[in-house]
Amino acid sequence: MNIHTYEKLWLVAAMVLIVGFIATITYGSVGLGITMVGDQQDTVEPTELDDERFSDPRVAQVGENEYEAYVTAQMFSFQPDPIEVPEDSEVTFYVTSRDVIHSFSLVGTNVNTMVIPGEVAEMTVEFDEPDEYGVVCNEYCGPNHHNMEGMVYVVPEDEFDLTELDAEAPGEVETGDDIDVTATVENRLLDPIETTVTLEIGNETVSEDVTIDGGETDETTFTVDSAQLGEGDHEWTVTVDDHTDSWTVTVADELEDDDADDDADEESNENTDAGDDADDGENGTEDETDTDETESDASGGDGE
Amino acid sequence: MRISKGALLIVIAFIAPLIVELRTVLAWVNVELTVLESVVLGIGLIGVILVWALWPQSQSNGTESAETK
Amino acid sequence: MTNTYIESFPAEAKVVRAAFYSSFLALAIGGLFGIIQTLHRTGYYRFMDSADYYTVLTAHGVLLAITFTIFFLVGVFTWATTTSLDRPVEDIRFTWAWYGLMVVGTVLTAIPIFAGFTDSEMSASVLFTFYAPLQGHPLFYFGLVLFVVGTWLAGVDWFRSWWAWKQEHPDKRIPLPTFMVLTTTLMWYIATLGVAAAILLFLLPWSLGLVESVNPLLTRTLFWFFGHPVVYFWLMPAYMMWYVMLPKISGGKLFSDPLARVVFVLFLILSVPTGIHHQYLDPGIAEGFKFIAMTNTMFLLLPSLLTAFTVVASMEHGARQRGGTGYLGWLKALPWRDPVFAGMALAGLMFAAAGFSGMINAGMNINYLVHNTFWVVGHFHLTVGTAVALTFMAVTYWFLPQVTGKALWNRSVALGQVVLWFVGMTFMSNAMHRGGLLGIPRRTAEPQYDGFEFEAAVGSVGELDAQIALGGALLTLSLVLFFANVVGTALNSRSDDLPANEYADTLSGPSDAPLVLDNLKLWTAIAIVLVIFAYSFPLLSIIERGGLFGPELTELPVHIGLGLEYLWATTISTVTTASETVVALGAEVNW
Ligand code: HEM
Ligand SMILES: [Cu+2]
Ligand SMILES: [Cu+2]
Numbered sequence: 020m021n022i023h024t025y026e027k028l029w030l031v032a033a034m035v036l037i038v039g040f041i042a043t044i045t046y047g048s049v050g051l052g053i054t055m056v057g058d059q060q061d062t063v064e065p066t067e068l069d070d071e072r073f074s075d076p077r078v079a080q081v082g083e084n085e086y087e088a089y090v091t092a093q094m095f096s097f098q099p100d101p102i103e104v105p106e107d108s109e110v111t112f113y114v115t116s117r118d119v120i121h122s123f124s125l126v127g128t129n130v131n132t133m134v135i136p137g138e139v140a141e142m143t144v145e146f147d148e149p150d151e152y153g154v155v156c157n158e159y160c161g162p163n164h165h166n167m168e169g170m171v172y173v174v175p176e177d178e179f180d181l182t183e184l185d186a187e188a189p190g191e192v193e194t195g196d197d198i199d200v201t202a203t204v205e206n207r208l209l210d211p212i213e214t215t216v217t218l219e220i221g222n223e224t225v226s227e228d229v230t231i232d233g234g235e236t237d238e239t240t241f242t243v244d245s246a247q248l249g250e251g252d253h254e255w256t257v258t259v260d261d262h263t264d265s266w267t268v269t270v271a272d273e274l275e276d277d278d279a280d281d282d283a284d285e286e287s288n289e290n291t292d293a294g295d296d297a298d299d300g301e302n303g304t305e306d307e308t309d310t311d312e313t314e315s316d317a318s319g320g321d322g323e
Numbered sequence: 324m325r326i327s328k329g330a331l332l333i334v335i336a337f338i339a340p341l342i343v344e345l346r347t348v349l350a351w352v353n354v355e356l357t358v359l360e361s362v363v364l365g366i367g368l369i370g371v372i373l374v375w376a377l378w379p380q381s382q383s384n385g386t387e388s389a390e391t392k
Numbered sequence: 393m394t395n396t397y398i399e400s401f402p403a404e405a406k407v408v409r410a411a412f413y414s415s416f417l418a419l420a421i422g423g424l425f426g427i428i429q430t431l432h433r434t435g436y437y438r439f440m441d442s443a444d445y446y447t448v449l450t451a452h453g454v455l456l457a458i459t460f461t462i463f464f465l466v467g468v469f470t471w472a473t474t475t476s477l478d479r480p481v482e483d484i485r486f487t488w489a490w491y492g493l494m495v496v497g498t499v500l501t502a503i504p505i506f507a508g509f510t511d512s513e514m515s516a517s518v519l520f521t522f523y524a525p526l527q528g529h530p531l532f533y534f535g536l537v538l539f540v541v542g543t544w545l546a547g548v549d550w551f552r553s554w555w556a557w558k559q560e561h562p563d564k565r566i567p568l569p570t571f572m573v574l575t576t577t578l579m580w581y582i583a584t585l586g587v588a589a590a591i592l593l594f595l596l597p598w599s600l601g602l603v604e605s606v607n608p609l610l611t612r613t614l615f616w617f618f619g620h621p622v623v624y625f626w627l628m629p630a631y632m633m634w635y636v637m638l639p640k641i642s643g644g645k646l647f648s649d650p651l652a653r654v655v656f657v658l659f660l661i662l663s664v665p666t667g668i669h670h671q672y673l674d675p676g677i678a679e680g681f682k683f684i685a686m687t688n689t690m691f692l693l694l695p696s697l698l699t700a701f702t703v704v705a706s707m708e709h710g711a712r713q714r715g716g717t718g719y720l721g722w723l724k725a726l727p728w729r730d731p732v733f734a735g736m737a738l739a740g741l742m743f744a745a746a747g748f749s750g751m752i753n754a755g756m757n758i759n760y761l762v763h764n765t766f767w768v769v770g771h772f773h774l775t776v777g778t779a780v781a782l783t784f785m786a787v788t789y790w791f792l793p794q795v796t797g798k799a800l801w802n803r804s805v806a807l808g809q810v811v812l813w814f815v816g817m818t819f820m821s822n823a824m825h826r827g828g829l830l831g832i833p834r835r836t837a838e839p840q841y842d843g844f845e846f847e848a849a850v851g852s853v854g855e856l857d858a859q860i861a862l863g864g865a866l867l868t869l870s871l872v873l874f875f876a877n878v879v880g881t882a883l884n885s886r887s888d889d890l891p892a893n894e895y896a897d898t899l900s901g902p903s904d905a906p907l908v909l910d911n912l913k914l915w916t917a918i919a920i921v922l923v924i925f926a927y928s929f930p931l932l933s934i935i936e937r938g939g940l941f942g943p944e945l946t947e948l949p950v951h952i953g954l955g956l957e958y959l960w961a962t963t964i965s966t967v968t969t970a971s972e973t974v975v976a977l978g979a980e981v982n983w
Contacts, residue, residue, distance in 0.1 A: 329729030
């Protein structure tokens with residue numbers, strides 16, 4: 020074949036360019052140890068997602084500065100949302116879908132993965148500075164695709180915790196009886212935390228300092244005399260750091276029929292299927308508070 | 324006319340990517356042109372090109388052919 | 393006395409013309425949807441519900457990326473084989489048959505897409521990638537199958553011509569345009585196996601309720617098996633125009649016939665084993681497979697780089713023939729006033745720009761920054777939306793007189809049109825690329841979020857939106873001018889003063905090309921082996937992981953309860969209407 024000299028030069032230059040690209044990218048991905056989304060994770064059942072990770076989408080601490088975030092994407096939201104992680108941390112995201120193909124993409128970064136039902140995307144990200152990132156789904160997933168968004172907050176070390184708060188109290192008591200408000204505080208960090216559990220009810224504020232070991236759950240019960248509060252509805256709030264849980268207790272002279280007081284206007288727990296009964300440990304709180312206020316389970320459940 | 328009308332049109336069209344990409348590239352080196360500045364620059368360039376292209380070539384025939392060499 | 397295509401091949405000219413007109417119809421509707429999307433996304437003008445945006449986008453993608461491009465190229469390929477082999481098609485009824493099948497397929501696909509705008513339960517707002525578990529109406533998939541089968545038969549038609557010609561010319565080299573058609577067709581046959589498998593084995597049975605579920609990663613991978621090479625199916629006809637038309641219009645000859653053959657052979661063997669580069673971010677595919685796809689992709693740069701050389705060299709040759717001199721001075725001697733030339737040259741230039749953003753996309757690691765952002769939309773409006781579309785529009789100004797026998801309505805309008813496209817696309821695509829770097833997602837009706845804002849490094853997102861809208865408006869104006877010319881030309885009366893039906897000669901002819909280049913069986917075999925290498929392990933591993941029919945999926949409330957009878961009834965009625973349309977079209981083009 021008769022190839023013009025310039026053509027030969029061009030051909031050689033083109034090959035050098037191509038091989039150069041491949042070499043750079045190989046170095047960039049293999050040499051620098053950046054891992055890609057691959058097939059590291061086993062498949063899951065998208066309609067069930069009943070494994071330990073995705074049945075309770077959350078951030079978990081797995082090492083000194085290491086965290087894992089279990090995220091599910093579904094039409095048209097992410098769970099958990101927002102996702103909070105501390106600065107200077109290494110976070111591995113595990114993301115899967117409950118329905119169609121989505122993406123999980125931190126805006127303006129290369130943290131970006133497809134989310135395919137049945138598959139789990141794994142991605143490890145280092146967060147240095149406190150910051151906030153928007154999360155978008157950048158794969159069309161249905162008519163409300165454009166409303167699918169979330170946030171990732173990277174917060175200063177000392178503002179970060181993995182505390183779960185769940186407070187319970189009876190919905191109604193007879194004047195003169197004691198009101199037991201039980202705050203269940205779980206510390207999901209590996210290290211112990213020192214904090215204060217505070218109850219506000221009526222005009223009263225009581226608090227107790229607690230130390231909770233890593234992975235442990237603490238139960239604090241405050242007992243309040245209903246006679247002192249007087250007849251009527253009283254709002255109460257339990258606070259631990261910036262987590263609160265609150266509801267109302269009614270003090271009445273005479274209690275209505277026991278069975279009838281599963282009040283319709285009770286707050287429903289965010290994770291339950293619209294039931295207001297948080298008793299069945301649906302979100303993995305290992306330590307259920309089977310206290311004796313069975314007649315009326317007016318607990319809110321929103322720890323956060 | 325130094326160039327044909329067709330070529331003139333193409334050259335003017337090339338101002339668009341030139342300005343748009345110039346603005347993009349300058350941004351990398353922290354020089355930020357506003358939209359207005361870019362538009363003015365673009366119109367200015369078009370003006371210069373028009374003047375260059377339409378300048379009567381009475382005695383400049385020699386220069387012109389020298390230029391194309 | 394002229395020697396136009398319509399005079400040499402009156403029967404073929406009608407088919408080619410019908411194919412062109414079908415393609416322009418798709419371009420008109422698709423383009424209208426393009427500006428609607430632009431205004432909706434940027435928030436300048438929203439007249440429809442955002443849910444309908446995705447129906448519009450499905451139509452825009454299918455009509456432009458599939459219908460417009462492919463109808464045009466089957467026309468061009470039919471022209472190329474008949475002209476370069478200098479023989480009519482073997483059986484014109486067969487030619488009309490595949491054209492008709494493509495029309496029917498398009499209509500059947502369009503029905504459920506457009507039904508998405510109505511209250512009917514029929515819809516297919518699944519975008520042109522139709523990723524399961526999003527499900528479209530069965531008719532959508534069925535129409536696509538018919539359309540693809542139509543293109544397969546078109547390929548048979550071109551091969552038949554070549555085989556017949558070979559009988560009569562046993563010792564001759566395959567003429568270059570025919571060689572290009574045949575290699576492209578072979579590539580297309582291999583590529584479409586992926587989408588055919590995805591639809592026939594999985595998606596169509598699933599949409600009909602015959603199977604419970606599908607493996608979303610499997611159908612997606614099969615889609616991209618087809619989805620990458622389809623871009624070469626668009627691009628290779630454009631390249632063909634750059635090789636066989638551009639040198640002639642510049643006034644010279646093609647630099648090298650052998651190299652042109654090498655380029656097309658490279659496309660044949662490398663186009664398919666690269667599709668996984670669209671799946672760099674997919675969980676469930678091992679990094680190694682992605683890496684292989686990336687390497688193949690990078691080598692696929694080679695034919696494009698070679699093309700850049702040959703095209704520029706041929707243009708320079710033409711310019712010097714026309715009296716151009718100087719180091720760059722020859723550029724002035726090019727026929728810039730000719731819209732055919734100017735359009736193709738501008739298209740080629742934009743393709744070079746597209747090459748840069750394409751290299752970013754191809755980089756396995758950098759891709760994470762831009763994958764599925766607006767960047768990608770900017771990129772492919774330079775490739776298919778300009779390198780291909782603008783080349784097609786530019787050569788239309790040469791082809792229209794050839795297939796109608798009428799002079800072009802207005803050359804100045806035509807020149808303005810191609811220049812406007814170039815300027816409009818510059819604005820739109822630049823802003824899309826920049827928006828993508830900020831993380832603005834593609835395929836999103838309202839990329840404005842509650843919780844955060846995109847932070848523009850320069851200017852603002854509002855400014856980018858304005859630039860996109862400006863670009864979109866110029867592009868739309870350009871399309872209006874294009875159709876003015878198409879219609880104006882059709883309304884002209886026959887002219888006797890038209891250029892002859894010719895394509896470029898070569899400086900270094902086919903006799904310089906080693907014979908082995910014409911061994912299509914060899915190249916096809918190599919292509920198949922490479923595909924097996926690149927795909928068998930990924931596909932097996934996907935099936936092993938997720939199963940052939942995948943996990944149980946959430947029922948999607950799309951037209952549940954439509955059974956086979958329903959499909960049958962609609963098919964019958966649409967086939968009847970469609971064939972009536974074809975007949976009407978045929979009658980119309982007879983005038
Ligand atoms: C008037 C000219 C055009 C305008 C204003 C326009 C505008 C747009 C816009 C704004 C999008 C992005 C939508 C989104 O991601 O949300 C888009 C997508 C697209 N356009 Fe165009 N476009 C035009 C012409 C073309 C042409 C000529 C082609 C191809 C030949 C084309 C092919 C596509 C494709 C394939 C998509 C992607 C569809 C998808 O993501 O499913 N467009 N267009
Ligand atoms: Cu989405
Ligand atoms: Cu590709």
